[in-house]
Structure formats: C-alpha cells, structure tokens
Amino acid sequence: MHNHSRKQISNNLLSNIAYVMLLLLLAWLPIPLGSNRPWAWSMMEVAIFSLFGLTLLSYSLNYVKQTLALYWPIVLGLGIFVVFQIIQIVPLPSQLVALISSNIYLLKSSYAVADAEQWMALALDPTQAVISTIKGISYYLLLLATLLLINNFNRLKWLLICLIAIGTWQAFYGSLMALSGVEKSFFWQFNNNNAANGSFVYKNHFANFLMLSLSIGMGYLVAMLNKGKTRLNRAHLTNVLAMFTSGKVTLRIALAIMVIALVLSRSRMGNTAFFVALSISGLMALWLMRDKSKSLLMLLISIFFIDVVILGSYFGIDKVKERIEDTRIETEIRGDVNEYSVELIKLFPETGTGGGSYYSTFEMVKGDDVKSFFDHAHNDYMQFTIEYGIPATMWLALLIIVTLLHAFRAMKHRNSKMLQGVGFATAMAIIGMLIHMTVDFNLQAPANAAIFHIILALAWIAHSGLKSKKYIEELA
Template sequence: MAELALALAATVSVLAFGGVKVFYFLPAQLIILAAAFVQFWRYGWPSISRLTSTVLAILVAIPLLQVIPLPEGVLEILSPGRAKLALEFSAVGASLRLPPTVTLQSYESTAAFLRLLCYLMTFLLAYQSYKLGEGRGTLARLLIGLGVIEALYGLVQYLTGSPYVYTYARTSGMIAATGTYVNYNHFAGLLEMVLPFLVAQLWLHPLHGSSQRHSASWRQILAGPQLANWMLRLGLFLVVFLALIFSQSRSGILAGIAGMFVSGLLAFPKGRKGIAFISGFAIVGLLFIYSAWIGLSPVLDRFENLSLPPGVEPSRTLMWKDTFSLIQDFPVLGSGLGTFPWVSLRYQTAPVTVRYEHAHNDYLEFAADIGIGAALVLFCSLWVLAIRVARKSISLDRWSEKRLAAACAGSLIALLIHSLTDFNLQVPANALIFSWIAGTAASLASRPISGSQVISHQ
C-alpha cells in the first residue's frame, strides 16, 4: 500500500506543474500523510540507525525552532542577523516589525516545514516498505513510466515549438522541452533521476529462466526470447535521453550523463566493463547524431553562452556572491526555511528589475535558510548515502537488487551534481521523488548480503 501511495503522490505532484504552488502539492502531502499514518500504525516506527535518526532529528528541530515565538533577548543571541534587521526596521518606522521568531517569514517557513515533513515521511515510508518487501519494483516502474510520458510530451513541445504546458503559456521565450514543468531545468532534474534506472535495466538483464544470480550476456540477449523486451527498454531510454538533450538544461545534461555513467558502471556485469564503455559511447554518440539531425543548434547555443561576458545573461555567480553575504549574517540558524525569495532582496546587487527567486544552488540556499551546520549535515549525509549504496551495489549478488542499488546511486549523484547550479530540491515533485529514491537506497545500503533467499523485484 505504501509504495502505491508513493507512486500516486509522485504522479500527482509531477503532473501538477511539479507541485510548485501550495495547492498543487497539497494532494501529494495528504496522500503521504495518510499512508504514513496507516503504515506506521500497522508496523511501528521504522528501525533506522541511530545516525539516521540524529540526522532526521536535526532536520526537523532547526525549522521547528525557527517558527516558535521566542523572547527578543533570546532571538538576539540565536540570530544576530535578525536582531540587526529588527533595528533597521524600527529605524524606518514603528509599523514595520519583524515576527518574534528566528524566521523572517513565519507563513513561508511553516509551509516549507510541512513540505519538509512530507519529504521525510516519504523517505521513511520508502525505507520501511523495502525492508518489508512490499512493491519493490514500484519505484523503477513508476519512474520509468512517468519519465517516458514526460519525455514524449517534452519532445512534442520542442519539435512543434509549443510554449504551452497544458493551457499555460510559458513566458521565457525559449523553445525547449519542459513536459508538465514550467522550468526546463526542473524537467531535466526529473529525467536525470529516471535515466539511471533505464541504464541499469539495459546493462544488467536477467537470464531467461535462471535464478537472480545470473545476468544474461549480450549474445544470450540478442539470440534469445528477451530481445524484444530489451529493444523496448532501449527505445524508452532513447526517448528519455533525447528529451533531456532538448530540455537545453546545460547542467541537467551534464548531471544526467554523470548519473548514467555511475549507474552503468555499477550495473554492468563483472568482467565486461570494457564492453560497457564501448556500447555506452556508441549509444550516446548515435543519440547526439540523431539530435543534430533533428536540430541541435539551440542546445549548442546554450552551452556557448557559458563563455559570454557577465551581463549578457543573468550570472549565477552574482547570485551566489549575494547568497554568501546572506549566509554571513545568518550562519547558525539561517533566515528561515523557505524565506530565501524574500530575504535575498536585501542582499541583491543585481538591478531591481531582476528578482532572485532562488539561489540556483541548493547547497547555498539551504545554508541560507537553515544555517551552515544543518546544511552540512543534510548534504554530507546525502553524499555518504549515495556512496554507500554505490558500494553496496558492487557486493550484491542478485541482479534485481544490484541494478536497483546502481540506479539509486546514479540518480542521487545526478541530482546532487545538478544542485550545484540549480534548485531542484526546492521543487516539491522532484524533492519527493528524490526522497523516495533516498529511502530505498538507505534500505538497500543497510541490507545484509545473504544468499539464503531469492528475492523477486519484478
């Protein structure tokens, strides 16, 4: 049941413009809340490690502390930056007063805290569901199905030059594949989490009629009854990768390729890594040739813009510099979860005609919102998890577990790389799917290696 609830929540949030508005993401939050209540009532609280419990406790405690009303003297100690702003406000006029909280925007922090709880519940649901053996193939099937639908929609948008998402007209003026997302970078963020699952299924294929310990060789696949199934998966991979290319997201394309490389390297059977590189380069090369035939010029123009001088297009480095200034004023507890779009206005050095909705760097934005310490805990934990599940995939014997672990590692690494230049973790749909993958990865990483039981995921 929990896996089906996760699948429904992910689907609803992705199709609703990525859940970027409160009322778009609300159905997914209610689904996750109901599923968590039922799951934990039936099976109890997940048996996570002490270290994981500590990380989750920190991620809950900091945002909760930010929204609790506190005496002014305590606030001056906990957040000197807030005290500085309070003095500036009082100098302007008595009508301008900050709330008696660490956060500078109580409503936004409360809404962001509720979204965070949804992500943490998603992580715990995924962790426990995999431990219990419920719907272990749901994650891969849902991601691939959803990714293919989004990719097809995105390709139609690009090839027809349509600026519409449903009936909403995008105002960016750039013709790009975006699927049901308004922002092409967020569309790329979804696809880069899907592609490692497709790559793992292509590289590590079960031998027909065999146990889960044997993967089919290329000769067995091409000469056996599974050729049609393998060709279908190859076709799905080509569709999703083409859509990623035509999203024109520079960092998304690079992060997606990195995720596929990690997943393919981990999933490919031992002793045949050389074939993996050759076949992988061949497939990607053919894709780029086909992309060029369709029309790769807009994508190449996007990469050429990297060499343009500052001011020709909005500079992320300028945003990051201003965000560093914000972090310096709120280093310990941050300015409040979800408050960056408002607080950053005070530190913005770009023309007032441009507004920073986000820092275009998840690492910096979380540091600004919840403090340097909590941000370090969050991202160090995620990188450690990605490395742990990658190492676990090498030692796993069963092909189904091995390819799931390899896919999770590739997806986590892809989005964490993309987070260096964008804000996919601020997009509810992508953050929810990322949490689902992370929960499954954590369960796999903690799984003992045992050959006493054959487990079927498909």
C-alpha cells in the same frame, strides 16, 4: 525472517493499499506544474501524511522499529534536520535568539512593536518558514514510508518501473510539445516553444526530473545484465535475440525517449549533469561490479553511441552545445546575484534566515544593477546555506555523501542483481543532482524534491535492506 511472518508483511491489505497510494502519488507529483504551486504542494502534503499514517497502521510497532533501525543513519540524520526546521519557527526567548544569532535579534528588534517582544522566532519570515517546514516534514515522512513499504523485491521492482514510466510519459509529452509548434501547451495552457518542459513550468526542473528518471532506468538496465564474461558464442547470440522479445527493448526505448526529451529541454547543466553522472557511475560500476564488467562496458558504450551521437545529433544536441559555449555571457547576471547572495551568508551564518525566506531577504542585499526579481538563488547549495545556515547545510551535505557511499557499497557488496542495479541508479541520481544543484534550484520544486527523497531511501534499501536469501528476484 520466517516465511509466515514475511507473508503477513507482504500480503497485509492496508500495506498494499499504502503501497499503491505511494505509486499513484509519484505518478501525480509532476503533473500539476511539478507540484510547484501552493494548492499542488498542499495536496502532496495531505497525501503524504495520509500515506504515512496508513503505513503505520499497516505494521506492528516492532516491525516499524526493526525496519527503521536498519537505516538509522538517514532516519536519524534527516530527522535532526527536520527538528531544526521546526526550531526555526518556534518562538524563543529574545535573549536566546541574541545568543544564537545576533543579527537576527538586531533585525527583529528593529521592527518590533513598541512593547518589546519577549519571544521571537529565528526565521525572518515565519510564514514562509512554516510552509517550508511542512514541506520538509512531508518529504521526511515520504522517505520513512518508502523504507517501511519496500520490504520485498516485487515491490522494489514495481516502484522502479513506476518511476521509469512516469519519466517516459513526461519525456513523451515534453517532446511532443516541443516538436508540435503549437502556441499553447495541451495541459494548463502555458506558452509553448521549442524547448521541452513537460508539465513543468521551468525547463531546468523538467530536465532534472528526467535526469533522475534516467538514472533509475539505467540502474534497472544494469540489474538486467547477465553476470559473468561476455562471449560471442551461440548461446550468447541466442540471448541477444531473446532480448528483443523481452522487457529490455521496451526499457531501452523508454531511455531513448527520455534522452531525446532531455536534449530538447535545451538545459545546459541538465544535460551535462546526466552525462557526467553516467560517466562517473559507469566507471565506478566497472571498478566495483567485477562480475559484470564486460557486459556493463558494452551497455555504457551503446548508451553513449546510440543515445548521445545518433539521437542527440538528430534532435539538436548541437543547440545545447551552443548554449553551453555561450554560458558565460548568458549567466553574467546570475553571477552577480550569487555575489550579493554571499552577503546574506556572511550576515546570518549560524542558523540562516529561515526556510523559504530567500525571495524577501535578497532584497536587503541586492545591488542597483540587479533589476529582475529573484524568488530563488540559482544555486541550491547557496539557498540552503542562506536559509538554514552553514552548520545545517554541512549536516545535509554529510548525509548525502554518506548515502552516496552506501550506494557505491551496494554495487560492490550486494549479491543481488537488482540491488546492485539500484545502487548504480541511486549513485548516478545523487551525483547528477549534486552537479545540477550548482546552477539551479531543483530541490525547490516539490516533485523533484520528493522523488529525490525516494532515491535516498532506495540507496539505503540497496545497501542495508532486503537481506533475506529466501526472497525471489523477478526481473522483467
């Protein structure tokens, strides 16, 4: 890419406005209860559609095609899933529905009006499926906009800083609420207790959001490590002293604040997912990033010792440990719910019951022993399989695994410190999400789902993007 064309891309006024819109959107998403209210996710959708439209206007068609071609597996793969979401809500000939899913056809025929319907949608609850599809399209467009807008290291750097700052603010606010003892939260006036949940309603969604933010922060810290061997000579000691006047100390304080809030959330799997994801990503990085092995090892040891042992002990990680030990008793009803939910998978394995339909279809199979109302399965894998069927869920799983492998490859093959760090960040975030999804419905919270799509985009950028050697990295 020539300098002239690169300047045109970087300095385009419309693209700069779109980029700022992206950062402001990310800052806003967690504030209105994790955007998990109809009015909040509607605002998110309008903002994302506007952002994507402005992004398209910013660049030539040739640039859009060439850029997205770099990331074609995720662009095509996720696009196919979005098309499937649309197919679920489009009326189809009843004979075709019977051929695709006999149980959907039988169920819909049983409550059809007297003049038998000739056309019907695959979704059992078309209204909820439309809502889920619009969300899905907006997440997809957010991913595409990110792939198009993050075309230089400066934009990548400030996107990472923005995500870290948002997580730190949420962590500070959540910790303040948990430690304050006030009855009502400062914002939204929700009942407050000693478990941190930030501006989210559900503490596990808050913990998941922090886990994603911590992953980005850890990756940025890895990007700032010095290459080569770590020796305790005078020059190294000077570097250590210089660190205390650089952005590294600010970043470590931000990470410490987020760890404190994660512990205060009392989320069992949120804490488990973070520490397991950090351990796995750290071991992979030690294996793959050979030029940073010693400094990386020292960093990981400091994270575990300072953040886990000291901060965790002071702010009550023992309470999280107690909750983990008591998990079997506390989650017994959740296990029953999962057993009943499996029946829905058996009934509708081909195309599922339709996006957003779990809360209504679960009533069909739940036993008399389940008295509570469940609007989500406490397992994202199960909910996706119920609502979209086994083939579509397997397709999504394949996309995520391929993206994770590309994040690992970025750590190994990219020469850029920043891109290696982004590879670490996205690998850790994906592993953490895959773990946390086993017991919660984090991807049903729009703020978390949107941030996760950004992280998927960043994994592909780390592996396949920003390849010009003339780009200059500027780390804080």
